[in-house]
Amino acid sequence: MISRLFSSAAAAAALTLAAGVATAQDDDSIIVQSTTSTANSGLYDHLLPIFEGATGIEVHVVAVGTGQAIRNARNCDGDVLLVHARPAERRFVADGMGVERFDLMYNDFVIVGPEADPAGIGGMEDAQEALAAIAGAEAVFASRGDDSGTHKTEMALWADTGIDPAAHSGAWYRETGSGMGATLNAGVGMGAYVMTDRATWTSFANKGDFGILVEGDADLHNQYGVILVNPEACPSVNAEDGRAFIDWLLSPAGQAAIAAHEVDSRQLFFPNAR
Amino acid sequence: MHEPRPAGPAAATNPAPPAGPRLRAEAITLTQGGRRLLDGVDLDLAGGGITMVLGPNGAGKSLLLKVLHGLIAPDTGRVLWDGRPAGQATRRRQAMVFQRPVLLRRSAAANIDFVLRARGRRDRARRDALLAHVGLDAHASRPARRLSGGEQQRLALARALATGPELLFLDEPTASLDPASVLRIEQVVAAARADDTGVVFVTHDVGQARRLADDIVFLHRGRVVEHAPAARFFDAPASAAARDFLAGRIVV
Amino acid sequence: MQDFADAFARAVTLVISGDADLIEIVALSLRVSLTATLLACALGLPIGALLAIARFPGRGAVTVVINALMGLPPVVVGLVVYLHLSRAGPLGFLGLLYTPAAMIIAQTVLITPIVAALSRQVLEDLHAEYAEQFRSLCLSRRAAVGALLWDGRYSLLTVALAGFGRAVAEVGAVMVVGGNIDHLTRVMTTAIALETSRGELALALALGIVLMVIALGVNALVHGVHQSAARRAHA
Numbered sequence: 071m072i073s074r075l076f077s078s079a080a081a082a083a084a085l086t087l088a089a090g091v092a093t094a095q096d097d098d099s100i101i102v103q104s105t106t107s108t109a110n111s112g113l114y115d116h117l118l119p120i121f122e123g124a125t126g127i128e129v130h131v132v133a134v135g136t137g138q139a140i141r142n143a144r145n146c147d148g149d150v151l152l153v154h155a156r157p158a159e160r161r162f163v164a165d166g167m168g169v170e171r172f173d174l175m176y177n178d179f180v181i182v183g184p185e186a187d188p189a190g191i192g193g194m195e196d197a198q199e200a201l202a203a204i205a206g207a208e209a210v211f212a213s214r215g216d217d218s219g220t221h222k223t224e225m226a227l228w229a230d231t232g233i234d235p236a237a238h239s240g241a242w243y244r245e246t247g248s249g250m251g252a253t254l255n256a257g258v259g260m261g262a263y264v265m266t267d268r269a270t271w272t273s274f275a276n277k278g279d280f281g282i283l284v285e286g287d288a289d290l291h292n293q294y295g296v297i298l299v300n301p302e303a304c305p306s307v308n309a310e311d312g313r314a315f316i317d318w319l320l321s322p323a324g325q326a327a328i329a330a331h332e333v334d335s336r337q338l339f340f341p342n343a344r
Numbered sequence: 345m346h347e348p349r350p351a352g353p354a355a356a357t358n359p360a361p362p363a364g365p366r367l368r369a370e371a372i373t374l375t376q377g378g379r380r381l382l383d384g385v386d387l388d389l390a391g392g393g394i395t396m397v398l399g400p401n402g403a404g405k406s407l408l409l410k411v412l413h414g415l416i417a418p419d420t421g422r423v424l425w426d427g428r429p430a431g432q433a434t435r436r437r438q439a440m441v442f443q444r445p446v447l448l449r450r451s452a453a454a455n456i457d458f459v460l461r462a463r464g465r466r467d468r469a470r471r472d473a474l475l476a477h478v479g480l481d482a483h484a485s486r487p488a489r490r491l492s493g494g495e496q497q498r499l500a501l502a503r504a505l506a507t508g509p510e511l512l513f514l515d516e517p518t519a520s521l522d523p524a525s526v527l528r529i530e531q532v533v534a535a536a537r538a539d540d541t542g543v544v545f546v547t548h549d550v551g552q553a554r555r556l557a558d559d560i561v562f563l564h565r566g567r568v569v570e571h572a573p574a575a576r577f578f579d580a581p582a583s584a585a586a587r588d589f590l591a592g593r594i595v596v
Numbered sequence: 597m598q599d600f601a602d603a604f605a606r607a608v609t610l611v612i613s614g615d616a617d618l619i620e621i622v623a624l625s626l627r628v629s630l631t632a633t634l635l636a637c638a639l640g641l642p643i644g645a646l647l648a649i650a651r652f653p654g655r656g657a658v659t660v661v662i663n664a665l666m667g668l669p670p671v672v673v674g675l676v677v678y679l680h681l682s683r684a685g686p687l688g689f690l691g692l693l694y695t696p697a698a699m700i701i702a703q704t705v706l707i708t709p710i711v712a713a714l715s716r717q718v719l720e721d722l723h724a725e726y727a728e729q730f731r732s733l734c735l736s737r738r739a740a741v742g743a744l745l746w747d748g749r750y751s752l753l754t755v756a757l758a759g760f761g762r763a764v765a766e767v768g769a770v771m772v773v774g775g776n777i778d779h780l781t782r783v784m785t786t787a788i789a790l791e792t793s794r795g796e797l798a799l800a801l802a803l804g805i806v807l808m809v810i811a812l813g814v815n816a817l818v819h820g821v822h823q824s825a826a827r828r829a830h831a
Contacts (some may be wrong), residue, residue, distance in 0.1 A: 274794045
């Protein structure tokens with residue numbers, strides 16, 4: 071009786087697993103390793119139905135930090151990489167893991183903070199100057215601390231100021247080690263300044279009394295790139311459908327679709343494929 | 345009712361009980377927690393009829409039964425049944441009813457079915473006959489553990505009989521039961537005897553021993569003080585301890 | 597408090613509207629966690645039974661290890677399963693990463709120790725009661741295990757529920773091996789994590805309420821089955 075129960079349970083489980091295998095081997099689908107900023111801002115919810123309607127190719131997006139996305143792609147766990155950290159992307163291609171990198175679109179980073187603005191950075195146009203003011207006031211600053219594209223850009227800005235924020239980690243410099251949204255939640259909760267991409271900020275719903283304090287510095291430029299994972303390095307890559315997705319993104323139709331994505335009547339990403 | 349004994353290879357190869365004692369205990373000692381509970385027990389049982397093991401509390405009656413059944417290995421000495429050491433093989437052709445019945449958490453009928461199945465045959469008719477034999481046919485589908493104490497013990501007895509045992513060990517099965525249940529159980533035991541099942545029955549109830557016994561083993565402080573036919577034991581007990589016990593004096 | 601009132605209102609609205617996405621996510625949550633629970637029982641109950649009745653060298657150590665594994669952090673389980681299922685890992689050829697099957701595997705790994713450890717306790721107590729009677733009946737070990745599992749079925753059902761509760765509530769493991777892919781591997785907990793990171797706290801809380809109601813429903817269902825069965829067959 072019991073053993074029969076077990077064998078039927080095992081059979082049911084095997085069936086489920088088999089169903090899972092079938093899904094995984096679905097030929098008309100690709101996995102895109104991407105960033106939380108693009109996913110959280112609803113870009114894919116806007117783009118994918120258009121692309122899937124045109125081609126019938128299903129796109130599965132795994133949204134993690136840029137660093138994690140690149141590591142996953144290095145493990146061959148994805149067909150397309152869509153991230154925002156140019157040096158790391160170039161290294162990925164140079165290492166033979168990616169076929170070619172294309173500029174896709176950009177937006178910019180902004181520094182947001184509480185209305186009270188204890189470091190007095192509101193209206194500054196120089197990002198380094200703003201960070202130096204925050205450090206000088208020892209005002210609380212929340213950092214991603216997760217090796218993401220945003221984090222890499224933030225670290226580059228700190229390096230230009232000559233301040234080593236890591237020395238103050240746990241004091242006024244708080245590394246959340248999590249995604250953009252989680253870091254914004256933490257920042258709003260702590261009253262801490264946060265550097266974020268504009269898209270995530272615009273579509274973020276838990277702003278509290280926070281607002282954009284610093285924007286417009288050329289150093290805050292946020293370039294997204296797209297790369298096909300190299301099928302020679304990763305035989306499991308669905309190169310045909312992955313290339314079709316990239317080609318579409320770079321085409322006038324794809325670029326127009328990116329430009330058409332708006333939240334609260336504001337465009338979040340600016341296509342700049344060449 | 346006469347329990348039909350299963351006709352099988354065992355019955356065919358052993359058409360008649362061998363002459364001489366079937367169950368023999370030799371120099372059994374058992375010590376637990378620094379106390380010697382069985383102290384050089386020698387015993388020969390014919391293997392037919394009802395042997396009542398009698399003695400005061402703490403005499404070692406239950407332990408002796410478990411040693412004879414092969415559930416507990418003695419420190420020294422050995423138990424032989426038909427010349428074979430007591431163990432899994434001998435236990436298979438015996439059955440035991442414990443003082444507190446251990447019933448499975450399922451219906452009365454399912455408790456019997458379980459044993460029949462373990463012995464390799466599903467047999468509804470035999471199960472129903474066994475339940476009727478112990479007067480539980482009306483309670484077949486009731487949860488075993490919701491039965492009264494007496495009913496539970498009768499079910500345990502029916503379950504023991506379901507294995508078709510050649511030897512049945514009963515460890516004070518009627519202790520703390522109401523008189524009607526005691527009577528019923530004694531009737532079933534007598535029927536088993538009439539059906540050529542050997543019975544070894546532990547009790548400290550002298551009246552019960554008088555009603556059922558063919559022979560008596562009197563145990564005191566871990567020793568067999570007397571082993572005699574029932575009539576002789578009750579008429580002329582040889583030991584002082586047995587005389588005191590029969591007279592209702594406190595024996596420790 | 598405004599958030600809570602808002603969350604309850606949104607939870608009710610979500611459920612009443614029969615939102616298709618919500619139904620899909622709930623169905624996947626149930627499918628993944630119930631299958632993982634079944635698998636964990638198929639693996640964990642025999643292990644628990646073996647530890648309860650068998651005597652072998654190292655049994656104490658195995659018991660301690662399994663008890664300790666009850667505290668496995670889900671994200672660690674996720675990571676270990678990810679490393680195996682990744683294309684670069686030993687089982688990568690199966691192509692299971694970012695599928696419901698991967699989530700089932702991760703949750704099975706997570707809760708099998710719970711089922712094994714708790715069932716060992718239940719069955720050991722039961723075995724202490726039955727052991728002598730079983731030896732008298734010369735039961736095979738297989739028959740003995742079968743009887744223990746069947747007679748302990750109501751307690752073991754609670755064990756299975758404990759495993760299910762942990763599986764359906766965890767987010768760390770399914771996030772890593774499932775990837776929280778919309779319409780493919782998004783379950784209740786990863787959806788809650790996503791809405792939280794979008795700052796949609798009320799919606800996240802509303803999903804949490806729905807998850808609680810589902811867990812409540814599963815438990816109530818099992819409790820009901822238990823009660824009616826117990827009235828019929830159990831003491």
